[in-house]
Amino acid sequence: MNILVLGGTRFFGKKLIELCLQNGHSVTILTRGQSGNPFGTKVKQLVVNRDDADALSQALSSTTWDIVYDNICYSPNEAHKICEILEGKTNKLVFTSTLSTYEIDGTVKTEDDFNPYDYEVRMGNREDLSYGEGKRQAEAVLFKEATFPVVAVRFPIVMGENDYTRRLHFHVERILQEQPISLPNVDAKMSYITDDEAAAFLYFAGITPIDGPFNATATGAISLKNLIGLIEEASGKHAKISLVGGDEKSQSPYGVPADWYMSTTKAEAAGFAFSQLHDWLPALVQTLVKELQ
Structure with a gap:
């Protein structure tokens, strides 16, 4: 198939492209060019600033695609533009969305807990909206305006050795350096997914005849207390946890x-089998501890 990936030179976007190439597809990446092209001649590259609507429209003016993956849409304005540009040019769009579309209220979230089809659209750019609201609005626009099938993949926090946001790294480094970590609730449970599994589900969402919103996460959840415990066990260090206050540097991204x-x-x-969180998380923690010690 002929596949376009908007944003795909690092982390799970890179893994997605590798998976597409392994399966014999023709891949074009569209990026700003700031992170280079790790795939060389294996892919075609369009160097375009996603925020420049005119340049984006021109770059895609004479193209057609079997699947478009959009990993870098963060606002309703961006979603509206991509719907316009891709009309009649793709058989499907797979949009990377987020757990942040759901409220943090202690209940296990199903897709019905946020219904983008009935959500009131409020146009704006990414700087006008919070991350979660930007993704909610983008989903709403895509499902209301797109003339082609759309899948919105709602990921939790994605983990991996090459996570450029270094969120799990943050906890390992703070514990190794015996620095405090500020958490509002150590008993709060969260779900996670690896970069490999995130890429695998995106690929599945593209090639499988599904549409609509889909949650994608490893099976199971873990409290922050138990996650910290895994790091303590692997490092032999005792975490310094603060439940109130703390300076900005000590605040956990989790x-x-x-x-x-x-x-x-x-x-x-729909046919996708997810991993068990507890089958891979301890090993990932141990790997990061060894790398960062």
């Missing part, structure tokens, strides 16, 4: 006030 994780019943019914 800090949430209540349970915040998803059900994958819908995706499993």
